[in-house]
Amino acid sequence: MLRRRHVNIKTVKELDGFPKLPEPYVDKTAVGGTFSIFTICTIAYLIIAETNYYLDSRLQFKFEPDTDIDEKLQINVDITVAMPCGRIGADVLDSTNQNMIGHDSLEQEDTWWELTQEQRSHFEALKHMNSYLREEYHAIHELLWKSNQVTLYSEMPKRMHQPSYPPNACRIHGSINVNKVAGNFHITAGKSLPISSGHIHISAFMTHRDYNFTHRINKFSFGGPSPGIVHPLEGDEKIADNHMLLYQYFVEVVPTDIQTLLSTSKTYQYSVKDHQRPIDHQKGSHGSPGIFFKYDMSALKIKVTQQRDTVCQFLVKLCATVGGIFVTSGLVKNIVQHFWYIACCKFLKPGEPKNDSIPLIPHSNTNYPVETINLLNISAPENIDIMFKPQ
Helix, strand or coil: CCCCCCCCHHHHHCCCCCCCHHHHHHCCCCHHHHHHHHHHHHHHHHHHHHHHHHHEEEEEEEEEECCCCCCCCEEEEEECCCCCCEEEEEEECCCCCHHHHHCCCCCCEECCCCHHHHHHHHHHHHHHHHHHHHHHHHHHHHHHHCCCCCCCCCCCCCCCCCCCCCCCEEEEEEEEEEEECCCEEEEEEEEEEEEEEEEEEEEECCCHCCCCCCEEEEEEEEEEECCEEECCCEEHHHHHHHHHHHHEEEEEEEEEEEEECCCCEEEEEEEEEEEEEEEHHCCEEECCCCEEEEECCCEEEEEEECCCCHHHHHHHHHHHHHHHHHHHHHHHHHHHHHHHHHHHHHCCCCCCCCCCCCCCCCCCCCCCCCCCCHHHHHCCCCHHHHHHHCH
């Protein structure tokens, strides 16, 4: 049967189950404290830097053969030509002699060539932005891909006040789906008429003075919008100083597959070269005046993948960083502390005897003399009685 025992509250409060070093054995130095603070700050900084590096993904670009040859290619255009819509026509003719304009029609809207002050400011900003991106793309392409900014500029503002004279330009805009083969998208004088081998443009009752292919490219891209892709032709404006001019744009289209941590998309990049020449049959410069975009598909595609370390790799790097800094800091601290002792003559003070003996720590505060017992002179008893008590 258990009896109730009186517990001393003071004894319970003073109870400490964790052993601690006595105060004389704790070495407190300025060098050790300084290194402790420096180590804590360094470890905190490296933990933050390692976490930011883990959260910041990396982009990997590699080439692969393009096997999706049966897909359709989407062309997005928004071009303004300084001619009325009744005098020009837009068509797409690919290398298979298929006229794709019959499947998807582009919208033609009568407008004015002269821009308002707000529209001109917007177009100049677009031109400056594209020029800067083309020149500095190699330095900021990682930022563009990670920005998640699909469009870097807004749409052109609407015209608030209409001029008093009739429209003198035509805006051609929209999207068309074509075969994924080489072809050309062109804008030339006259409406198109399909024939068995392609199509022709009929420009009756038009003289060479009616031709004016001064144009402004507000948008020209392939596929869907995607961050990180720069469209070189957007913001381009050509002023024709000759009525019979042929503008040619040679476009190389590269399929691009983008695989991020959250989504996957397919789009297209392109590079372009432009050329213009006057049409003069008497001087041997033949052709039809107009605007021709001759595009060709690349046999290779670019695959962009977004990569990041796993959680296990992140934790291993974090532990290795903290442990390495802690151990290195301890070694450096010991070396510096030894040099500090040598500089301040801390190893052995002048006149102080060297004593290698271990001091004895008394176990009690009593003043009784300690009696020494010689175990060799103790005599053993002659008779030892052992009595067993039954259980």
